[in-house]
Amino acid sequence: MMEQCETFEHDVLVIGAGGAGLRAAIAVRDAGLSCGVVCKSLLGKAHTVMAEGGAAAALGNMGEPDDWSVHFRDTMIGGQFLNNPRTVEIFAKEAPLRVLELEEYGAVFDRTPEGLIAERPFGGHTYRRLNHVGDRTGLELIRTLQDKAVSLHPSFHMEVTVTRLLLDSGRVVGAFGYRRDTGTFVAFRARAVVLATGGWGRMYKYTSNSWESTGDGAMLAWDAGAELMDMEMVQFHPTGMVWPPGVRGLLVTEGVRGEGGILRNSRGERFMFNPEYMPEAYKGKFAESEEEAARWLEDKANNRRPPELLPRDVVARAIYKEVLAGRGTEHGGVYLDVTHRGADYIRRKLPSMYEQFHALGDIDITRQPMEVYPTIHYTMGGIWVDPETCATSVPGLFAAGECAAGLHGANRLGGNSLTDILVFGKRAGEGSAAHAARAEFARLDESQMEAEAAVLLDPFQNPGKENPYTITMELQEAMQEGAMIARTQEGLQQCLDRVLELQKRSRNIRVDGGRAYNPGWHTARDIKFMLKTSEIIVRCALERKESRGAQWRLDYPDKNPEWGAKNIIAKADGDAVRLTTRPVPEMGPELRALFEEVK
Amino acid sequence: MLERIKLRVFRGTSEGGADKAYEVRTFPGMVVLDAIHQIQAEQDSTLACRWNCKAAKCGSCSAEINGKPRLMCKSRVEDYCDENGEITVHPVKTFPLIRDLVTDVSWNYRKAEQIPPLTVAPDTPRPFRMQQVDVDRVQEFRKCIECFLCQDVCHVLRDHNRKDGYFGPRFMVKIAALEMHPLDVLNRREQLRNEGGIGFCNITKCCEELCPEHIHITDNAIIPLKERVVDDYFDPLKALIRRIRGLPRGKRPAGPGRPRSESSPR
Numbered sequence: 058m059m060e061q062c063e064t065f066e067h068d069v070l071v072i073g074a075g076g077a078g079l080r081a082a083i084a085v086r087d088a089g090l091s092c093g094v095v096c097k098s099l100l101g102k103a104h105t106v107m108a109e110g111g112a113a114a115a116l117g118n119m120g121e122p123d124d125w126s127v128h129f130r131d132t133m134i135g136g137q138f139l140n141n142p143r144t145v146e147i148f149a150k151e152a153p154l155r156v157l158e159l160e161e162y163g164a165v166f167d168r169t170p171e172g173l174i175a176e177r178p179f180g181g182h183t184y185r186r187l188n189h190v191g192d193r194t195g196l197e198l199i200r201t202l203q204d205k206a207v208s209l210h211p212s213f214h215m216e217v218t219v220t221r222l223l224l225d226s227g228r229v230v231g232a233f234g235y236r237r238d239t240g241t242f243v244a245f246r247a248r249a250v251v252l253a254t255g256g257w258g259r260m261y262k263y264t265s266n267s268w269e270s271t272g273d274g275a276m277l278a279w280d281a282g283a284e285l286m287d288m289e290m291v292q293f294h295p296t297g298m299v300w301p302p303g304v305r306g307l308l309v310t311e312g313v314r315g316e317g318g319i320l321r322n323s324r325g326e327r328f329m330f331n332p333e334y335m336p337e338a339y340k341g342k343f344a345e346s347e348e349e350a351a352r353w354l355e356d357k358a359n360n361r362r363p364p365e366l367l368p369r370d371v372v373a374r375a376i377y378k379e380v381l382a383g384r385g386t387e388h389g390g391v392y393l394d395v396t397h398r399g400a401d402y403i404r405r406k407l408p409s410m411y412e413q414f415h416a417l418g419d420i421d422i423t424r425q426p427m428e429v430y431p432t433i434h435y436t437m438g439g440i441w442v443d444p445e446t447c448a449t450s451v452p453g454l455f456a457a458g459e460c461a462a463g464l465h466g467a468n469r470l471g472g473n474s475l476t477d478i479l480v481f482g483k484r485a486g487e488g489s490a491a492h493a494a495r496a497e498f499a500r501l502d503e504s505q506m507e508a509e510a511a512v513l514l515d516p517f518q519n520p521g522k523e524n525p526y527t528i529t530m531e532l533q534e535a536m537q538e539g540a541m542i543a544r545t546q547e548g549l550q551q552c553l554d555r556v557l558e559l560q561k562r563s564r565n566i567r568v569d570g571g572r573a574y575n576p577g578w579h580t581a582r583d584i585k586f587m588l589k590t591s592e593i594i595v596r597c598a599l600e601r602k603e604s605r606g607a608q609w610r611l612d613y614p615d616k617n618p619e620w621g622a623k624n625i626i627a628k629a630d631g632d633a634v635r636l637t638t639r640p641v642p643e644m645g646p647e648l649r650a651l652f653e654e655v656k
Numbered sequence: 657m658l659e660r661i662k663l664r665v666f667r668g669t670s671e672g673g674a675d676k677a678y679e680v681r682t683f684p685g686m687v688v689l690d691a692i693h694q695i696q697a698e699q700d701s702t703l704a705c706r707w708n709c710k711a712a713k714c715g716s717c718s719a720e721i722n723g724k725p726r727l728m729c730k731s732r733v734e735d736y737c738d739e740n741g742e743i744t745v746h747p748v749k750t751f752p753l754i755r756d757l758v759t760d761v762s763w764n765y766r767k768a769e770q771i772p773p774l775t776v777a778p779d780t781p782r783p784f785r786m787q788q789v790d791v792d793r794v795q796e797f798r799k800c801i802e803c804f805l806c807q808d809v810c811h812v813l814r815d816h817n818r819k820d821g822y823f824g825p826r827f828m829v830k831i832a833a834l835e836m837h838p839l840d841v842l843n844r845r846e847q848l849r850n851e852g853g854i855g856f857c858n859i860t861k862c863c864e865e866l867c868p869e870h871i872h873i874t875d876n877a878i879i880p881l882k883e884r885v886v887d888d889y890f891d892p893l894k895a896l897i898r899r900i901r902g903l904p905r906g907k908r909p910a911g912p913g914r915p916r917s918e919s920s921p922r
Contacts, residue, residue: 098706106709161774165837168786172785195713208772268708303683304711307710308711408799417687417732526697526701527697569702570702573669574758576702
C-alpha cells in the first residue's frame with residue numbers, strides 16, 4: 058500500500074506555467090471551468106522569461122504591406138515546408154489578435170512615433186514584424202500572462218514536478234508527481250490535461266536553456282502512448298556566448314542582428330556576404346554589398362536587408378563553417394559587432410545584452426564586439442497535435458507551445474515561438490475545456506500511482522553507485538558531440554550507443570539525503586526523461602537521410618524531395634522506439650495560390 | 657584568481673543549521689551559482705538552491721553573499737572572495753527557511769493577488785495609442801524580475817517583520833507601473849495608503865541600491881507614489897476644493913513637493 062498522497066481535482070489540469078500554460082489557463086477560466094496549473098518552479102520563472110527579441114505578428118505598424126499571408130509564406134519557407142500548413146495558417150491569422158490582447162492585459166510594448174506597437178526586423182521575416190520590449194520581450198509576456206491568470210484565480214501548484222500521466226481505458230484522467238519542498242507525492246484528477254512544458258535543450262552541453270528544459274512533457278505524452286513528430290529537428294541558435302566558460306551557450310538575442318549587428322570572422326571579413334552561404338530560396342532578397350546593408354539601417358523601403366538576417370539554420374551553419382575553416386576567434390567563435398549603432402541606442406534597444414556582457418563577460422558591447430557561436434536553443438519537433446484544438450493522439454490530452462510540433466517544420470523563425478505560445482496556448486485551453494465539458498472525472502488507478510512512486514523512490518534504496526549529475530554531464534557531452542549542428546551516420550550511431558549505455562547505467566542511480574528539497578533526487582528522475590528524449594532525437598536524426606533546416610547531415614548534404622514530403626512519427630512500442638513516416642499535410646488551393654502570387 | 661576557493665554555505669532547515677565549508681575549483685568568469693552547482697555535482701547533491709536561467713533574467717537564485725542580498729548567477733566569485741579566498745552564502749533572511757538556500761517566498765504571491773489588474777476605460781479607442789515618452793517610466797518598472805531582493809533588504813520587512821502592514825518595494829513598483837500607465841483609470845491611492853502601507857517606507861533607498869535590474873525603486877516609484885497619496889489625503893487646499901465641489905479623489909497629476917511628514921498612516 059502506498060503512502061498518503063494529496064489529491065486535487067480540476068476540470069482541466071495545465072502542466073507547465075510558461076506562456077503557453079498560462080494562456081491555456083486563462084482560456085479555461087474564461088470558459089468557466091476550474092483549472093489547476095502545475096509549475097515546476099515558482100510562478101513567473103519559466104523559460105518564457107528568457108525570450109528576448111520579440112513576438113512575431115503581422116500588425117503592419119511600420120508602414121510596410123505586411124499581413125498574415127506574408128507571415129504564412131515566411132514561416133513555411135523558413136520551416137522548409139515540413140510544417141503543417143493549416144497550423145501555420147491559424148498561427149499567422151491569429152497572432153496579431155493575441156498580441157493586441159496582451160495590451161489589454163497590461164503589456165507595455167515599445168511604441169512607434171504614431172503610438173502603436175513598434176516592430177523590429179528579424180531573420181527570415183520579410184517585413185518588420187517582431188513586437189518587442191527592448192530585448193526582454195519574454196519577461197513582458199510571462200509577467201502579463203501571470204498577472205492576468207492570477208486575476209482569474211486558477212489553482213497554482215508551484216514547485217511541483219509531474220512525472221506520470223494517469224490513464225483510464227486509454228484516456229488521460231489525471232497526473233502524478235511530487236512536491237519539491239517536502240518531497241511528498243501529489244495526484245491530480247482532471248477531465249482533461251494540457252501539456253505546456255517547453256523543450257529539451259538541457260540535453261546538450263552548451264545550451265541557452267534553463268534547468269527545467271528536460272523534456273518532461275514529451276516524455277509524459279510518450280509514456281501515455283502519444284505520437285511524437287520530427288524529433289530530429291533541434292534548433293541551434295547562431296549566436297550564443299562563448300566566453301567566459303561559465304556562460305558558454307548563453308543566448309545573444311537575434312535582436313542584435315535585427316538592430317544592425319554585423320558578423321565578422323577573425324580576418325575581419327563580413328562572411329555572410331560569401332555567396333556560398335546564400336540559399337537558393339533567398340537569392341536576390343538580401344543586400345549584396347556592405348553599402349546597401351548600411352543604407353538599409355536608415356531606409357528600409359529602398360534597400361534590402363543584410364544577410365546576417367537569413368534564417369537561423371543558415372547563419373548557424375555559416376558560423377560553424379567559418380570556425381571549422383580556422384577563421385574563428387580566440388575562444389572559438391566569430392565576432393558580432395553592433396558598436397556602430399552608438400552607445401545610447403544600444404543601451405535603449407538591447408539593455409539586457411549590454412548588462413549580460415558587462416556583468417558576466419567583462420565586455421562593453423557599445424565599444425567592443427561580442428564573441429558568439431551556435432548554441433542549442435529550441436525544439437521544433439514534439440508531440441503531434443491537431444491544429445484546431447491542440448488535441449494529441451491520446452484522448453483527454455492536449456499540448457501547446459514548444460513541447461508540441463507542427464508549426465515550425467524544420468526550422469523556426471525567430472519571434473514565432475512567442476506568438477506560438479499565445480495562439481496555441483489559447484487554442485489548447487479552449488480545446489481542453491470543450492473536451493472537459495463532455496468528459497467525466499474518473500477514479501485514479503492506484504496501481505499506476507504505486508508503480509510511479511516506486512520509480513521515484515528507487516534511487517534512495519538502489520544498491521548502485523551512479524551519480525545522477527555524472528550521467529547528466531555524460532549525456533550532454535554525448536549529444537554535443539554526436540547530435541549537434543553537423544551530423545553523420547557514424548557520429549549519430551556512436552551517440553546512440555552512448556545514450557543507450559547511459560540508460561542502462563541510470564538504473565543504478567543512488568542518491569543520499571531525504572525527500573525534502575533534494576536536488577540530487579530531482580535530477581535522478583529528470584535524467585530518465587532526458588535519456589529517453591535523447592534516444593528518440595538521435596534515432597529520428599539517423600532516419601532522416603537528407604539535410605533540411607536544422608537537420609544537417611554531412612553524409613546527405615542535399616535536400617531530398619521524398620523526405621521533404623514526410624514527417625517522422627515516433628511512438629512507444631514497449632520500451633522500444635517505433636518510427637514511421639506520414640505525408641506532410643497538403644496545402645489547399647487557397648494557400649498554394651499565395652506562393653504562386655509571388656512567383 | 658585563486659585556483660581553489662572555499663565556500664561557507666548555510667545548511668539546515670527552519671529547525672536549525674550551520675555553515676558548512678566546501679572547497680571548489682575556479683575557472684574564468686565563474687559565478688557563485690557555478691560554485692554551488694559544482695558542490696551539488698561533486699560533493700553533496702542534497703544542497704538545496706533555486707535557480708532557473710543562470711542569466712539574471714528569472715530572479716530565482718537570490719541569496720545573501722557575504723551578507724549582501726544578491727543574485728548568485730550574477731555574482732562573480734573573484735568579487736566576493738576575501739583575503740583567505742572565502743565566500744559565505746546564506747539564504748535570504750526576510751522569508752521563512754525551507755532548506756539550505758531555499759526560502760518560502762509565497763507571501764509575495766499573496767500580496768500580488770491583492771493588486772487589481774490594469775483597468776482601461778471601455779470606450780478607449782483600439783488599438784491603444786501611447787507615446788514612448790509616456791511609457792518609458794512604466795517600462796522601467798516592468799523590468800522587475802521578481803527576485804524579491806528588495807523585499808529581503810527592506811528593513812520594514814526584514815528587521816520589523818511588518819508583512820502585515822507593508823507590501824514592500826516590489827509591490828510599490830508594481831502598483832507604480834499600473835498607476836502611471838497612461839490608460840489605467842483605477843484609483844490606486846487608497847490601497848497604497850491603507851493595506852499597501854506606503855507610509856512605512858522612510859526612503860532609506862537600500863532596495864534601490866541593490867536592484868539587479870537597476871530600477872530606481874525609491875526615486876521613480878515610491879516617492880512619486882507618496883506624493884500622489886499625500887496630494888489626495890493631506891493637501892488642505894485640495895481637500896477644501898473637493899468638499900466644495902464634491903469631486904472624487906482624482907488620479908493624477910502628481911502634485912509638487914515631497915511629503916513633509918512620513919508618519920505611519922495607521
